Amino acid sequence: MRPLRGGNWRSIVWLFAGLAVIAVSACTEDTLTGVDPDAAPGEARETIEIELSSPSDVPAWRDTTFTDYALPSTSSSRLVALSTDLRARVLARFATLPDSVLVGEDRLAVESYSAGRIRLVLDTTASMVPEAGSSVEAYSLARGFVTREATWSEAAAGEPWTTPGGDLGELLGTLQIDSLAADTVFLPLTVDTDSLLQAWLSDDGEPGLALVSDTDGTSLTVRQAVLAFDVKPVGRDTLVETLRAATATTFLFDPPAPSPGLGLRIGGLPAARAYVSFELPESVGGVELRGARINRATLLLTSTGAPAAPFATADTLLASTFSLLANPFEFGPKSPVGVNTANAIEILPEAMEGGGELELPITSLVREWAAADPGSMPEINLGVRVLPEGGALAYWEFGHAGDPARAPRVRIVLTPSTAFDLP
Numbered sequence: 001m002r003p004l005r006g007g008n009w010r011s012i013v014w015l016f017a018g019l020a021v022i023a024v025s026a027c028t029e030d031t032l033t034g035v036d037p038d039a040a041p042g043e044a045r046e047t048i049e050i051e052l053s054s055p056s057d058v059p060a061w062r063d064t065t066f067t068d069y070a071l072p073s074t075s076s077s078r079l080v081a082l083s084t085d086l087r088a089r090v091l092a093r094f095a096t097l098p099d100s101v102l103v104g105e106d107r108l109a110v111e112s113y114s115a116g117r118i119r120l121v122l123d124t125t126a127s128m129v130p131e132a133g134s135s136v137e138a139y140s141l142a143r144g145f146v147t148r149e150a151t152w153s154e155a156a157a158g159e160p161w162t163t164p165g166g167d168l169g170e171l172l173g174t175l176q177i178d179s180l181a182a183d184t185v186f187l188p189l190t191v192d193t194d195s196l197l198q199a200w201l202s203d204d205g206e207p208g209l210a211l212v213s214d215t216d217g218t219s220l221t222v223r224q225a226v227l228a229f230d231v232k233p234v235g236r237d238t239l240v241e242t243l244r245a246a247t248a249t250t251f252l253f254d255p256p257a258p259s260p261g262l263g264l265r266i267g268g269l270p271a272a273r274a275y276v277s278f279e280l281p282e283s284v285g286g287v288e289l290r291g292a293r294i295n296r297a298t299l300l301l302t303s304t305g306a307p308a309a310p311f312a313t314a315d316t317l318l319a320s321t322f323s324l325l326a327n328p329f330e331f332g333p334k335s336p337v338g339v340n341t342a343n344a345i346e347i348l349p350e351a352m353e354g355g356g357e358l359e360l361p362i363t364s365l366v367r368e369w370a371a372a373d374p375g376s377m378p379e380i381n382l383g384v385r386v387l388p389e390g391g392a393l394a395y396w397e398f399g400h401a402g403d404p405a406r407a408p409r410v411r412i413v414l415t416p417s418t419a420f421d422l423p
Contacts, residue, residue: 045416047295050284052410055401059279060379063401063408065260066333070271070390073147073250077123077391078222080136081253082213086310086393087152088253089165089212091145092246094227095205097197101231101240108233116193117186118173118211119243121224124180126392130217133178137212138187140196142167144207145250152254165252166210172196177220186228187211193229205247225249253393257311262402263304266319267386268311268395274301274384275328275335276408280369287416290370296413297366298359299382301398302406303352313394317386318344321360324381337383341365344387352396355406360384366412 055061072078079088100109118138145166146156153164161167175187189196200206213220225246230239257268264274276299282290299321306312323338342361352358365380386395399406 045418047413047415048287049411049413050287052280052284052412053407055407057281057284058410059281061276061278061401061408062329063264063274063276064328065263065265065272065274066328067260067265067268067272068270068333069273069385070269071148071250072253072269072390073150073248075251075269075390076223076388077126078225078249078251079219079253079393080211080213080222080251081219082216083219083310084216086219086253086255087165088251089210090222090225090251091141091150091166091208091210091249092225093144093205093208093248094200094244095247096244097201097205098231098242098244099201101233101242103233103236103238103240108236111232111234112194113197114193114230114232114239116189116197116227116229118189119224119226119228120175120185120187120211120220120222121226122180122183122185123221123223124183126221127180128217128219129177129180130215133176134213134215134218134220136175136177136187136218136220137214138172138174138189139210139212140169140172141207141210142169145248147248147250150250150252151256152252165254168210168212169207172209197229208248255310257393257395258308260397262400263397264301264384264400264408265395265397266384267317267389267392269390269393271386271390272395274398275324275381276383277324277327277329277379277381278410279379280366280410282374287414289412289414290372290374291417292370293415293417294363294367294370294412295415297361297363298411299362299384300409300411301358301360301384302408303355303358304397304399304406305355306349306353307395307397311393311395312349313392314349315392315394316349317347317392317394317396319347319358319360319384320344320387321362321382321384323365324383327379327381328383335381335383341382347386347396358396358398362410366410370414 052058078090081088100107149157155161172191173187173189227244231242265272321341325336325338328335341364369377
């Protein structure tokens with residue numbers, strides 16, 4: 001490369017000097033448009049809060065309660081109870097009794113069964129026994145039951161028990177519980193184990209058994225009921241301890257939960273959910289909702305107070321709000337469920353008993369609506385449930401759209417969209 005000559009260097013110096021003069025003069029001139037910077041386009045808008053009271057402030061609003069999302073037969077808990085407010089019994093059937101066992105490398109036929117007992121795993125924090133203790137009895141059932149249909153009054157849909165609470169047959173054994181220090185207890189079978197299990201083996205576990213308490217003040221939450229017994233193989237003196245979980249189990253209780261009526265119910269057994277479908281206005285008080293930045297949106301439900309015993313609770317429950325992929329008033333209880341809108345919210349009994357408000361986050365749903373083109377998302381569909389669903393008899397009810405004093409409301413904190421007008 002050839003070195004620059006003196007004339008070329010001088011040209012470059014004069015060029016940079018000229019550019020510097022232009023830059024300095026530009027800094028001293030007004031902007032090209034002459035707009036005051038304090039009034040520049042795109043100035044930030046103030047964040048505001050609006051509240052929409054159903055149904056007067058929205059174009060459309062519908063709400064209802066659907067039930068049967070969890071049944072006593074699918075609940076994570078089973079109750080054995082006796083009090084002035086509640087009677088409950090557990091039913092179980094064992095249909096997988098072995099007719100052979102593996103001893104070493106040999107599979108041998110069962111010669112006999114012995115030492116039968118029922119292992120009960122209790123939730124001690126959710127259970128209660130009187131100071132003098134409580135007894136639990138196991139009875140053979142005199143007739144079978146249909147797991148998903150059995151209630152205190154019926155063995156199956158349309159088939160009443162002869163005696164409400166289950167037709168009890170022979171007493172199989174008794175357990176005395178003096179305290180709840182242990183969460184695992186064993187109820188020994190006092191009848192001939194071999195005869196009982198042979199009969200169940202030949203009839204697929206029918207008709208099953210019932211766990212009952214006749215001690216007032218008893219409330220036992222049973223997490224698991226397992227049949228334990230010893231097996232003697234043919235030709236061996238060895239006894240093989242064997243466990244079998246119930247193949248069918250449920251619990252019966254009285255009184256049954258009352259119908260939800262028009263109020264919005266969540267929880268209980270059968271488990272209830274509140275379903276809501278509503279449309280938002282395009283603007284409120286001159287503020288455009290469509291296109292606004294949604295900072296927070298909340299569905300406000302007002303409690304109708306504590307339900308009657310035994311459906312009231314002093315425990316804190318969790319409420320979860322979720323999206324629906326279809327209008328529940330067109331598809332009904334089986335409307336497809338989307339995703340949870342946020343983390344579950346605590347339902348505090350001390351607040352709900354006095355008619356307090358439950359604030360449920362629905363920001364993601366309203367934000368999606370605000371970002372959508374008009375007409376592409378005309379309505380918002382959502383549901384509210386208790387977690388875990390079907391975990392207890394307790395439920396809460398809230399005002400519906402036809403209850404002016406306690407109608408649901410939607411509260412939105414938003415920042416209106418900023419207009420960028422060219423001068």
